[in-house]
Every structure is written in C-alpha cells, then in structure tokens.
Amino acid sequence: MITLNVDLGDRSYPIYIGTDLLGQADLLTQHIAGNSALIVTNETVAPLYLEKVKQHLGSIKHDVVILPDGEQFKNLDVLNQIYDALLSNQFDRNTTLIALGGGVIGDITGFAAATYQRGVNLIQIPTTLLSQVDSSVGGKTAVNHKLGKNMIGAFYQPKVVIADTSTLNTLDDRQLSSGIAEVIKYGLLGDIEFHGWLKEHMKALLHRDPSALAYAIERSCQNKAEIVSADEKESGQRALLNLGHTFGHAIETGMGYGEWLHGEGVATGMVMAAIMSCKMGNISEADVCEIKHLIELAKLPTHAPEALTAKGFKKLMAVDKKVQDGKIRLILLNAIGDAYITDDYDEDQLTDCINCSYC
Ligand code: NAD
Ligand code: GLY
DSSP: OEEEEEOOGGGOEEEEEETTGGGOHHHHHTTOOSSEEEEEEETTTIIIIIHHHHGGGTTSEEEEEEEOOSGGGOSHHHHHHHHHHHHHTTOOTTOEEEEEESHHHHHHHHHHHHHGGGOOEEEEEEOSHHIIIIITSSOEEEEEETTEEEEEEEEOOOSEEEEEGGGGGGSOHHHHHHHHHHHHHHHHHHOHHHHHHHHHHHHHHHTTOHHHHHHHHHHHHHHHHHHHHHOTTOSSGGGGGGTTHHHHHHHHHHHOBTTBOHHHHHHHHHHHHHHHHHHTTSSOHHHHHHHHHHHHHTTOOOSOOTTSOHHHHHHHHTSSTTOBTTBOOEEEEEETTEEEEESOSOHHHHHHHHSOOOO
8 A cells, every 4th residue: 555645734634545445444444533424425336335435434323325426416406415414413523524436426525524514524535546646635625506617615625535446447448538637637737757657558557457557546646745735725836737627627517517527528628728838839739749649548539529619618618716807817838747827828829729620
C-alpha cells in the first residue's frame, strides 16, 4: 500500500492506494470519530462492495442509503434522500458519512457531509479510476443544477481517501477510459515527465496492467495533493486542474447529464483548449496532434458533438465557476506540461475552435 498525504494543516489527511484495501478494517475504522456512520452508495456499487465495507462497522450504529446510479441523479432531490436517512436515524454531529462509489457518489455525499448540521465527518472510498485519481481528493463537493454542472457545492475535505485499486476490475472499459482522461490532464497541465510516461504506457493502462494503473493513480494523486495543498479554495493555481473542463462541462450539460461521461467531456475539452492555445500561437499544430493522438489512444472522443452550435456552446460555457465579471476564464497551454489561466483571448478565435478539427 502507498500512503500519500494532502497537507492542509490540522485538516491534513491520508490517501491510501493499493489492492484489497476494502478488506482491511482498521484503514476505515480508525477514521470514524463518533459512534454512528451512514454509508452512501448506489444500486450498481452496492451489490459489488457494500458488504465488504459494512462488515467492518461492527458495533458502530450504522445505516445505508442506496441511490439511483447516474450523473442525472446528482441533484438536490436525490441529496434529500441522504438527509432523510441521517435525520430519521437521529444521527448527530459526530456521525461519519462514508461515500462508496464513483465521483457522483463522492460529490453528493461530500456535499451532504459539508451541510448536515453544518458539517460532519466524511470518508471517501472511490471505486472508479476517475474518482481515485481526482474527485475523491481535494474536497470539492457538489450537486448539479439543470442549468449548470456542479453549481451548488462546498469545499469540504474528507478525513481519509481509501482507493482500493482491486475495485477497478469490475469497471467497464468506457468508464476506465473516462478516468484516463483526468490522468492525461495531469501530464498536460504541469507534469511533462508523466506525459511522456503516458505516451509509453497507454496500452498497458487500457489492458489494466496492475503496476501501470498503480503508478498512474499514485502520480495523479501526488500531482493533485500538491496543488490542493498549495491552493485549497482555488484562488490561483488549483484552477489549472480544470484544464478542458469549461468546454467539457458545456458538453455534459448541453447533451443532458449522463449522455457524455465526465472524462469524455474533459478529453474533448482538452483538445479544444489545445486548439485554442495553438490559434493563440502558444503551441504548434504538431503539439495539438500529439495531444489528440494520446486522447484517441485512450479511446476517448476528441470532437464536440455536432448537435451543439458554437453559439449554444458558448452560452453553456458562460455558466462556469471560473467566469469572472461576465468573462469566461480559460485554462490554456503555454506548452505541453505547462498550463495557465487567462481571460485575455479573442472571442472570435474561441468561436472558431468550437467546431473545427485539426490533424
Ligand atoms: P460515476 O460516479 O457516475 O461512476 C461511473 C459508473 O461506474 C457508474 O455507473 C457507477 O455506478 C459505476 N461504478 C462505480 N464503481 C464501480 C466499480 N468498481 N465497478 C463497476 N462499476 C462501478 O462517475 P465517475 O466518472 O466516477 O465520476 C464522475 C463525477 O465526478 C462527475 O459528476 C464529475 O463532475 C465528478 N468530478 C468531481 C471532481 C471533484 O473534484 N469533486 C473531479 C472530477 C470529477
Ligand atoms: N477537479 C478539479 C479540482 O479538484 O479542482
């Protein structure tokens, strides 16, 4: 097992990464503060992993909420099911919420933990690649609004992240690729060495080679932990973690939640950010093609859906947490491995890069 640390003073916490961690009771129980716990999971993950987690709770008073599965259920209505369970069990401020599932479960449970009685303990047990490399770490919690993704949320850190890589054996190939999109992101935004490694090892990742997967998860979490430790509330460099996301969220919202997977939107968004960076003269066409090729290799989409017009797309992009004073701020590339945030760009160039293709 590898242990990383998210360094946030007295709110620091460990990330455990390894195989068969769900079988180790103490990894979980040592982080449960009070004498009650609520496991939140969904109808797909529950039959696979719920018993493994539940068996460790022993004498701790506990209950389970099983939510419907899908991005379209990451909303305020479904969030209420968590509050209902907490209140009907009379769980108090010392209770611990345990998120068992992918990023949807992690985000909605995290928001419930941030808001129930103004904040209770939270444990993240991510079971998708995407949630193990990104969403379970760093304390962003949220639900969607029909007009914009993740628009209602809070920064709220967990007590621990337990990433059992054995759970990835039951993940389907499309979801694996979706997670790889966020892995690719770390290389592009600030880790050129990792980008090089990914070019060499993409096939191994797709074949679920255990050591390649373990390395990709560790390196991604290291990158994320470092950025979050330096800028927890996104007043500066944390925004770089949103490379591709403003474009991607527009696709996810515009197509209807759940149609495009989060990683698929991010993958296409990263290509669009690369094209925009090229139009601005920062990177070459060869760089755009290198990025696009890596994303294609990961079996991810690289072109925005035809159904979205440039005008509609920009309207969707305008509902983004990076918008300041009405201007969309973009994460662009100075070079592969070097991202920056800017509101200094030409609107026409942005319009042009929405439906164009390179390579
Ligand atoms: P997801 O939670 O929808 O999980 C994907 C699918 O895999 C679901 O059908 C789920 O039930 C299933 N699943 C989960 N674990 C499984 C397993 N081990 N075996 C088989 N099936 C399994 O999607 P995701 O990609 O994990 O997360 C996407 C969400 O994360 C989005 O809502 C996105 O906005 C959010 N996100 C948040 C952050 C953050 O910092 N908080 C970062 C990135 C993404
Ligand atoms: N996924 C972006 C962030 O955590 O900041």
